[in-house]
Amino acid sequence: MHGEPTIKKEKRNTMEEIMRIYIAMRDRIQARLNEFKRVGSEGSEKDIFAELVFCILTPQSKAKSCWAAVEILFNKSLLLEGNANRIAKELNEVRFKNKKAGYIVKARKLFTTDGGISIRAKMKQFNQNKDARGWLAQNVKGMGYKEASHFLRNIGLGGNLAILDRHVLKNLRLLGVIEEIPSSLPKSRYFEIERRMKEFAEEINVPMGHLDLVLWYKETGEIFK
Secondary structure, X not given: OOOHHHHHHHHHHHHHHHHHHHHHHHHHHHHHHHHHHHHHHHXXXXXXXXXXXXXXXXXXXXXXXXXXXXXXXXXXXXXXXXXXXXXXXXOOOOOOHHHHHHXXXXXXXXXXXXXXXXXXXXXXXXXXXXXXXXXXXXXXXXXXXXXXXXXXXXXXXXOOOOOOOXXXXXXXXXXXXXXXXXXXXXXXXXXXXXXXXXXXXXHHOOOHHHHHXXXXXXXHOXXXX
């Protein structure tokens, strides 16, 4: 019983900080989400593939380092043409670079149609974003539900999906949405936490896509990807 007041205070303080950030950053967050939508609707297939590659690189690596690596691959024409060995040489700030370089090449082959990358058309085949996510998690090597959700959000299709990275999970625990941070996230556990996060977002009247970026900003001090 002695811990209850501390827990309640922690929850209240976290809640107050989140709402303060949301009110202050709402316009910037919406602008960022609009940028993601533009990539998905107006960007080239190469731009969309760059977002896919970014999300393949992010597990256990810093987001900024991953995006910097993607930009190097993009500028050196390695994104669509480089082999795994050449790609790996540009991933020095990314953990498990050799394995992830192989994943990039496999993803490129998966989405190559008639000699060119075609991701947008494939994503349009799904009636619901969660179906697209399930297909990505099953078919793109190196992508789980978190990475697939992240990719879809970054091309404007995942506003209702949870990106359960460490920043989000930490704050969901602080807020009492989950009791503890899970050591692993099998599909059933992922969906359960996502459901709880959606309910919480509705309760505080903050859209899911906004809440993710609010929690990211709380931990990093910036709105990134």
